[in-house]
Amino acid sequence: MNARFALAGCALLAFGASVAAASPEEDRTAFVRTFQQRFPGIALDDYVHGGFMFSRASRSHYDDIMAFPPFLGDIERGKVLWDTPFRNGRTYAECLPDGGRNLAGTYPRFSAAENRVITFEMLLNRCRRDNGEAEYRYDDRATMGVLTAYARSLSDGMRMDIKVDGAAALAKYEEGRRLFFRRIGQMNFACSNCHLDNAGKVMRMETISPAVGQAVHFPVFRGGDELYTLHMRYTRCMMQVRAQPFPAGSEAFNNLEYFHSYLSNGLPLQASVYRR
């Protein structure tokens, strides 16, 4: 893996002045308007299906797999972790408001007290820490991966509702936004090059998904059984453009997820789903 050009090159072009230095809500509406003009006739709620939203054939392939998801064993393993009490006898459900139901769609949140973005996975780890357990690694499929896949299923269908209130929160949002538009890696791609400028086009055999609708459907099971959390997917993207990847759980990814999730505000969470 050649990472010589990690973070080299910096071009924030392509999307024009309409999105530069805008408020989060102006960003979101500009993204949505751009996509809806490009893809007339596709309902916004269908954006949660990513690349599968573009054709009846690919959508039916998706529906067939989702009728008998090959990854149910992983969700079940996540439920076992969720249901198993900590050594002090308490549980995740007791640690979280409303037993953790309809919660994931309000994360990431900005914590003013800590001046940082808190993801849903960090919230799960804080339950562990506060109850005397070791935190899980954010790139570990067997623990955090399956746990968050189950925990997010308790929020299936809730509408994404991310808030960016105040200058300090906005600063984190903008850090994430800058990474989204920054060209990185030997291949010199920004997230925006594919998932804004070229969404709907085909890379080799796969249709590129739009940035709106992505953050609501993680973790995904690629190929039906390979779990990727959103941060693991970010890492994979960075490897594909031959950049030195940030680790899952890093502040850079937390801020990116904050921006990225805001773009999907109003869309229903999907936990968990198949992707190719």
Next chain:
Amino acid sequence: MFVAWVAVAATSSAAAADLPGRAIAHDQEKGNCLACHRMPADPGAETGATLGPPLADIKRRYPDRAALRAQIWDASVKNPATIMPPYGRHRILSEAEIDLVTEYIHGL
């Protein structure tokens, strides 16, 4: 007429298939051209890509082979918004590999 066209196409694709630049262009760890471009003149080039323009009619579009090479070396010189990786500037391919890929693409 049709037979003649088929014969010409077969000849040119057979010639292209023999070029060492073809393997570099098709290698997913090297040129990976098929991730973004179709190559209608190369029947072995399997892709559904629509990201970049089809690589066809290249001799007419780039009568000067050096201009084609420059485009592969760093497409952002002509178009700063391009998403084509800068194969030369970022040393994704060596200068010798770019020469070979240029020769192959120029025949498409």
